[in-house]
Amino acid sequence: MFVSECLTVNQQDHLQISSCDTVALAQEYGTPLYVMSGDQIRQNCRMFCRSMEKFYAGKGMVLYASKAFSCKEIYRIMREEGMGLDVVSGGELYTALSVGFPAEKIYFHGNNKTPDELTYAIRSNVGRIVVDNLTELETLSALSVAEGKTAQILFRIKPGIDAHTHDFIRTGQIDSKFGLALENGEAFEAVKAAQTYPNISLTGLHCHIGSQIFDIEPFCHAAEVMIDFLGKIKAELGLELPELNLGGGFGIKYLSDHDPTPYDQYMEQVSAAVKSSCEKNHIAQPFILIEPGRSIVGAAGITLYTVGGVKEIKGIRTYVSVDGGMADNPRYALYNAPYEALIANKATQPKNLIATIAGKCCESGDLIQEHTAIQQTNPGDILAVLSTGAYNYSMSSNYNRIPRPAVVLAEEGKSRVIVRRETYEDLIKNDL
Numbered sequence: 025m026f027v028s029e030c031l032t033v034n035q036q037d038h039l040q041i042s043s044c045d046t047v048a049l050a051q052e053y054g055t056p057l058y059v060m061s062g063d064q065i066r067q068n069c070r071m072f073c074r075s076m077e078k079f080y081a082g083k084g085m086v087l088y089a090s091k092a093f094s095c096k097e098i099y100r101i102m103r104e105e106g107m108g109l110d111v112v113s114g115g116e117l118y119t120a121l122s123v124g125f126p127a128e129k130i131y132f133h134g135n136n137k138t139p140d141e142l143t144y145a146i147r148s149n150v151g152r153i154v155v156d157n158l159t160e161l162e163t164l165s166a167l168s169v170a171e172g173k174t175a176q177i178l179f180r181i182k183p184g185i186d187a188h189t190h191d192f193i194r195t196g197q198i199d200s201k202f203g204l205a206l207e208n209g210e211a212f213e214a215v216k217a218a219q220t221y222p223n224i225s226l227t228g229l230h231c232h233i234g235s236q237i238f239d240i241e242p243f244c245h246a247a248e249v250m251i252d253f254l255g256k257i258k259a260e261l262g263l264e265l266p267e268l269n270l271g272g273g274f275g276i277k278y279l280s281d282h283d284p285t286p287y288d289q290y291m292e293q294v295s296a297a298v299k300s301s302c303e304k305n306h307i308a309q310p311f312i313l314i315e316p317g318r319s320i321v322g323a324a325g326i327t328l329y330t331v332g333g334v335k336e337i338k339g340i341r342t343y344v345s346v347d348g349g350m351a352d353n354p355r356y357a358l359y360n361a362p363y364e365a366l367i368a369n370k371a372t373q374p375k376n377l378i379a380t381i382a383g384k385c386c387e388s389g390d391l392i393q394e395h396t397a398i399q400q401t402n403p404g405d406i407l408a409v410l411s412t413g414a415y416n417y418s419m420s421s422n423y424n425r426i427p428r429p430a431v432v433l434a435e436e437g438k439s440r441v442i443v444r445r446e447t448y449e450d451l452i453k454n455d456l
């Protein structure tokens with residue numbers, strides 16, 4: 025009935041997440057409130073790891089793309105589930121290391137890492153640094169020499185795949201700020217250059233074609249293009265690179281009519297494409313990495329709000345205002361991201377109000393969703409927005425000096441705070 029298995033309804037007609045009553049959660053912890061299902065997150069990790077085992081016979085690793093949702097507890101969960109990590113900033117790296125995440129399983133990404141971030145990554149002995157461009161290669165080499173260490177690197181490659189998704193979350197095509205292009209020879213030049221820089225060891229290649237992709241075909245195509253490139257590197261430079269990171273981007277269910285392909289099918293078809301391309305290119309199958317972010321945490325999270333004013337503008341629309349908005353979920357304002365919502369204390373009542381859910385920020389574009397069906401509502405009701413586990417808390421801000429909501433983890437009918445609600449004191453703590 026709902027977009028995620030972790031959501032159910034109890035006898036009071038209240039929405040539940042991981043068997044916790046969301047209305048009770050709102051009362052206990054206040055709103056706005058992010059709630060993540062620990063059960064669902066763990067189940068998603070296990071599904072990807074099993075799939076990796078099944079289709080790559082253990083010659084691979086699943087990295088959680090932690091930009092989707094980053095805090096200490098999620099890194100503890102990932103460590104317990106045996107996952108590796110994709111981090112994209114010194115801050116994500118710091119958070120992961122602060123809970124003892126094994127550095128050798130961390131892949132450090134980013135199109136413009138600062139020298140300080142690179143030094144921090146080298147000193148922390150992260151597993152791999154994913155180098156975006158030649159300037160970064162040069163800087164990293166110099167910093168590695170200074171630190172007396174060798175950086176194990178992958179190159180981020182633009183495979184020239186145009187996955188059909190929103191412009192802001194498309195990354196595989198030549199006009200992207202990320203990585204080195206294949207079409208113009210830039211990527212090949214970088215591979216050659218890597219051989220000449222001291223304290224650099226090139227172990228493989230990386231690509232990521234975009235996000236919220238439902239089709240399998242672009243993933244298979246990207247794998248083929250990347251393996252053809254590995255073949256060219258072997259044929260022309262005599263270099264057999266042992267690793268291939270195929271990125272993340274698997275689509276999730278935001279709306280009831282979204283129908284994501286089961287992830288096992290992605291893995292099965294992409295692994296078949298990997299194997300046949302390796303045979304065609306006469307290379308050994310590389311160690312494969314994938315980097316799911318949204319598909320691990322997205323549908324495992326919801327946001328609870330308290331309804332305030334309901335403003336009906338006859339013949340135009342009805343605004344339902346809530347006590348959060350673009351400061352805790354900027355995704356509709358940013359790229360019209362679709363969401364489903366419901367009144368959590370009337371979960372199975374018919375959705376016969378077409379509403380625009382508005383936030384409390386001083387911005388007309390501060391909307392969570394427009395023209396969406398919800399139950400008839402009154403001030404004080406609890407509104408739940410579904411599938412907000414990815415890129416919500418991690419993209420949140422203090423716009424209008426609104427404190428960030430708490431994050432609660434729900435597991436098997438129990439709940440606990442994993443990120444405290446910010447206070448007004450927190451808001452001024454760095455002000456001088």
Ligand SMILES: Cc1ncc(COP(=O)(O)O)c(C=O)c1O
Nearest residue numbers: 089232235272273315316317318
């Ligand atoms: C390099 C890289 N890997 C993985 C991801 C995760 O993508 P998703 O959350 O869509 O799985 C991203 C997202 O931007 C990315 O840039």
